Amino acid sequence: MIVDSSGELGRRDRKKLETRAALERAALTLVAERGLAGVTVEDIAEAVDVSSRTFFNYFPSKEDALLGSDPAVEAELRESLAAAPPGVPVLQALRTVLLAEAERVQGHREQWLLRLKVFEQNPSLLPRLLAMGAEAERGLAAVVAERIGDHPAAAGYPELVIAVALTAFRVAMLRWSSADGELADLVDEAFAQVAAGLPDPTP
Amino acid sequence: MIVDSSGELGRRDRKKLETRAALERAALTLVAERGLAGVTVEDIAEAVDVSSRTFFNYFPSKEDALLGSDPAVEAELRESLAAAPPGVPVLQALRTVLLAEAERVQGHREQWLLRLKVFEQNPSLLPRLLAMGAEAERGLAAVVAERIGDHPAAAGYPELVIAVALTAFRVAMLRWSSADGELADLVDEAFAQVAAGLPDPTP
DNA sequence: CTGAAAGTTTGCAGATCCTGAAATTTCTTC
DNA sequence: GAAGAAATTTCAGGATCTGCAAACTTTCAG
Helix, strand or coil, rough: EEEECCEEEEEHHHHHHHHHHHHHHHHHHHHHHHHHHCCCCCHHHHHHHCCCCCCCHHHCCHHHHHHHHHHHHHHHHHHHHCCCCCCCCCHHHHHHHHHHHHHHHHHHHHHHHHHHHHHHHHHHHHHHHHHHHHHHHHHHHHHHHHHHHHHHHHHHHHHHHHHHHHHHHHHHHHHHHHCCCCHHHHHHHHHHHHHHHCCCCCC | EEECCCEEECCCCCCCCHHHHHHHHHHHHHHHCCCCCCCCCHHHHHHHCCHHHHHHHHCCCCCCHHHHHHHHHHHHHHHEEEHCCCCHHHHHHHHHHHHHHHHHHHHHHHHHHHHHHHHHCCHHHHHHHHHHHHHHHHHHHHHHHHHHHHHHHHHCHHHHHHHHHHHHHHHHHHHCCCCCCCHHHHHHHHHHHHHHCCCCCCC
């Protein structure tokens, strides 16, 4: 990636990003229309007017084009978490970080709703959706371990708190996809329940 | 499935179960030896001396043979949960149910450790591992919804508590795979932390 | 402007995955 | 045993995905 002083990309990299985005868009819309099995990689490549070999230069599989996973986002989550002031409890820090992420997702509402719709209609994709979090988990758990220091009483805590936090986020997203409202509110609500120890809701 | 009065299976069904188990075993050991990419479906079928088409009669994909997922287990989890006495809080009921499940897993320690080793060495399988829980989630969430009744304050609670509980179980399993000890203890510990609202561990 | 370096796209060959359909074998039941 | 049900096999074929080398585009230095 070549970046000039003002943060602009060169033509080459702009084209790359555009191709990638176009492939994602095409994959999402086509699969939304015809279902996962009704769309071949060739169809997607065709729609963007590149060879199917090129598709595989960008995504390792058809499913991956639908995920919208972005290594840059992961890295940013890690950095945000690491940047939280020392006194803040881990769960609280995660809540803040993921609320910011929720705002971002909300910013691409259209695309995410389409994506979630595709996931609903093609349950075989759910694994990948969950795994998207899973990849991030290791890295985030390492940040938490760093943060709380290394002592026996904390064994397993980093993995657990990260896994639970991402789970809360995911559940909030699925809720958000089937009802109107602010994703951030749903995320916040989920964290509140987790922080309270998930007591039975009182009618 | 034909079951005679004493709960025994006929020859046909015994063979089916045996074939299925043999395919799982072969898949696990071969992949543990050579890695996921180093083993073809044909290799697995060959090792069990069936045609590769038969493999696909049992498992929809190579990965699925490694999962050890069992619809019967899911059903049992749902029933156990539904059978918990009315007064018990949901999280507590889940703890009990999953502790029992932990004992069961511990009973197949060898196979599960091999399986988890395979997962570690082939991260592309992690999605499926997570998804195994995901399939169960819907059903379990429905049981929880039934249990707590339907009121606005509880929106999203069933999905959240189930997702978190299964996450806790999964984290405990991963910990268990890399250290000796009782899985049940690790599960219990994880639930205790969740019930306490995941406070920072005190050094 | 020009040519070389670097990076991207493409076509192609080929292994593997997975599915449908029909033929064959194995098991159950009468 | 013979009929029928169920499982397995064989076969054909479409789709996924990878490696490789050729062709093309962009970048950049001179």
